[in-house]
Amino acid sequence: MKSRDTAGAAQSGYLLEYGRRKIRVCADTFQNLAQIFGEDEEEAQGEDGADARQARAVYMMRKRLAEGRQLFAGNLKEMADMMNHVADESVRFISLGNRRQKQIMKGLLGEGLIARDIYLLQKGDGRMELSILLSTKGRASRTVEEAADYLSVLLDMRLMSARRNPFFIGQDPVCFFFEEEPFYCYMTGTARAAKETEEVSGDNFAFFEADDGNFTIVLSDGMGSGEEACRDSEAVADMTETMLEAGLPLEMAVQLVNSAVASEGKEGNMPTLDLCSVDLYEGSCRFMKTGAAASFIKRGSIVEKIDGGTLPLGAFGHAQPRPAECQLMDGDYIIMLSDGMTEGWPGEDGEERLETLLGCIGSVSPAEIANTMMKYAIEQCQGRIRDDMTVLAAGIWERNRE
Numbered sequence: 056m057k058s059r060d061t062a063g064a065a066q067s068g069y070l071l072e073y074g075r076r077k078i079r080v081c082a083d084t085f086q087n088l089a090q091i092f093g094e095d096e097e098e099a100q101g102e103d104g105a106d107a108r109q110a111r112a113v114y115m116m117r118k119r120l121a122e123g124r125q126l127f128a129g130n131l132k133e134m135a136d137m138m139n140h141v142a143d144e145s146v147r148f149i150s151l152g153n154r155r156q157k158q159i160m161k162g163l164l165g166e167g168l169i170a171r172d173i174y175l176l177q178k179g180d181g182r183m184e185l186s187i188l189l190s191t192k193g194r195a196s197r198t199v200e201e202a203a204d205y206l207s208v209l210l211d212m213r214l215m216s217a218r219r220n221p222f223f224i225g226q227d228p229v230c231f232f233f234e235e236e237p238f239y240c241y242m243t244g245t246a247r248a249a250k251e252t253e254e255v256s257g258d259n260f261a262f263f264e265a266d267d268g269n270f271t272i273v274l275s276d277g278m279g280s281g282e283e284a285c286r287d288s289e290a291v292a293d294m295t296e297t298m299l300e301a302g303l304p305l306e307m308a309v310q311l312v313n314s315a316v317a318s319e320g321k322e323g324n325m326p327t328l329d330l331c332s333v334d335l336y337e338g339s340c341r342f343m344k345t346g347a348a349a350s351f352i353k354r355g356s357i358v359e360k361i362d363g364g365t366l367p368l369g370a371f372g373h374a375q376p377r378p379a380e381c382q383l384m385d386g387d388y389i390i391m392l393s394d395g396m397t398e399g400w401p402g403e404d405g406e407e408r409l410e411t412l413l414g415c416i417g418s419v420s421p422a423e424i425a426n427t428m429m430k431y432a433i434e435q436c437q438g439r440i441r442d443d444m445t446v447l448a449a450g451i452w453e454r455n456r457e
Contacts, residue, residue, distance in 0.1 A: 149175045149183075162209045167192045168202060168224065175210075182268070182336065183235045185214060190228040197224045203233055218266050237268050237335030239383070240454050244422030246429035248444040250280040250395070257284025258393045258445040259292040265300050268336050272447055273299075274329040274347070276393040280443050287326045291316065291368065295328065305332055305343050309376050313345065316368040328368055328376075329391055333383065333451060340389065342379040348396070349406045351413055352381060353388040353424075358413045360406065363394075385453040388413075388424060395442030396428070400435045408435075421448035 151159070156173050163170045172188040185206065191197055199216040202224060207214045217232035224231070249256040257277035264270045275291040277284030291312055298308040312328060329347035333340050342350060342361050345368055350361040361379050383389075390413065397405025412431055416424055425446040432444060 147177050149177055151175055159206070159209050163189075163202075163205055164192065166197075166201075166205050167195070168197060168205070169228075171228075172230070183212065184217075185210070185233040187231055187233070188228045189224050189231050191224055191226055194226065198222060199224060199231060202231065206233055207236075218264070234266075234268070235336075236454065238454060239333070239335045239338055239451050241270050241333070241335070241452070242421055242450045243272075244420060244425045244448045246422075246425035246444075246446045248429060248433070248440050250443050251440045253281045253443070255282055255285045256443040256445065257281060257288055258395070258443045259285065259288040260445060260447055261292050261296045262447075262449070263296055263300065264335070265302070267302065268334065269299075270333045270335055270449075271296075271299055272329075272331045272389065272391055272449060274327075274391050274393065274445065274447055276327040276329075276347070276395070276443070276445075278325050284326075284443075291326050291328055295330070299332075305330060305341060306376075306378075309343055309345060313368045325366075326368055327393075329363075331389055331391060333389070333449075338383045338451070340381050340383050343376045344379075345376045348392055348394040350392070351390040351410060352383070353390060353413050353416070354384060354386070355418075356414045358410050360410055383451050385451070386418065387451050388421060389449045389451070390424065390428070391447045392428070393443060393445040395444040396432045396446065398436075398442035398444075399439060400432075405435070421450045424448045 151173060159173060160170045169190045169192055170187055172186070174186040176184050176186065178184060187206075189202060199220050199222055203214050203216045206212075213236040214233040215236045217234050220231050221229060243262050245260070247256055247258065257280045259275050259277070261273040262270075263273075273292050273295050275288035275295075277286070277288035294312050294315060295308055298311060299305070303311070309328060309330070316326065325346070327346035327348075328343075329345075329350065330343040331340065331350065332343075340352070344350075344361075344363050346366055347363045349363050352359045352361065359381070361381075362377070392409075396409070400408075409428060409432075412428065413424070416427060419427075425448040428446045428448075429444065433440065
């Protein structure tokens with residue numbers, strides 16, 4: 056009975072730490088946002104103080120305060136939704152049994168690893184995660200990838216190291232986490248060109264994979280071109296990546312980024328935000344576009360166009376992105392681009408011509424697809440680059456499960 060109570064206490068402690076870890080990540084994200092809003096507020100107060108005697112300045116101040124209250128109310132709602140989302144998450148422990156645990160510990164010991172406190176849990180989405188305290192038997196360190204391979208064999212389950220794990224296992228015991236290996240893998244490629252009169256591109260992007268098994272592509276096109284546009288789009292891309300890696304849903308991340316941009320109060324600062332998130336376990340794909348250009352999904356010679364639309368970030372206090380969902384298959388490609396790709400083309404059918412081009416390209420690497428599209432776009436402008444141009448391509452393939 057005592058051993059059962061001890062195990063139950065350990066499980067409860069793990070659940071508590073699991074929830075705390077998630078909430079701390081969310082809290083850090085909101086703290087970063089608070090700093091951004093605070094800096095913007097200080098700048099606005101300085102400008103209002105300088106022109107306080109002018110009636111128009113007073114009017115603009117009151118207008119900004121009203122808009123600020125609306126944004127703050129929206130942010131509070133988003134925060135409440137996020138906390139409810141975390142609270143609704145559930146995990147359940149799956150008992151391995153003493154005999155199974157001893158077999159795992161014995162097997163790892165034969166590979167030079169000392170293991171204890173082994174817990175297998177199932178998340179609310181059905182995916183499995185293993186928690187285990189590991190250290191090395193001798194002075195030589197082992198990699199966490201090696202441990203994942205050993206555990207996959209011992210548990211007859213394809214496991215991979217969680218991204219938050221240290222890379223090496225040393226003599227000091229550390230708690231490591233291992234997750235089910237996703238069914239899909241990916242490869243990416245990019246092609247970029249800055250406006251011919253600028254030294255830097257106003258477009259910024261990011262590829263990243265979060266702990267929840269979602270591979271995400273972020274593309275932001277800053278208003279105009281040059282260094283200021285680059286700073287704006289870089290801030291949007293970085294902020295979006297931070298929020299999504301913290302576990303925020305796509306819609307909430309878009310709303311918070313929109314609030315941050317709108318709170319600056321700069322009419323000329325309205326970057327776009329183009330998001331594509333792929334569930335590497337299910338193969339489902341979701342687009343969220345705010346003022347972004349069209350995207351494409353290529354399946355052999357068949358090409359599906361995902362329309363852009365809506366206004367860019369900061370145009371309204373509440374963003375209105377158009378979500379689009381689809382199911383991917385082995386060998387599909389996702390192509391995203393900035394609107395500069397069709398700038399200066401003769402006619403107004405640039406996106407349709409790119410769609411036709413994609414249908415004619417064979418099964419090549421994502422980098423080759425991006426470079427082919429960039430070369431074609433520059434040729435349509437007779438070698439001129441009248442705006443920043445960016446192409447992002449990602450190929451999705453099923454893993455070899457043998």
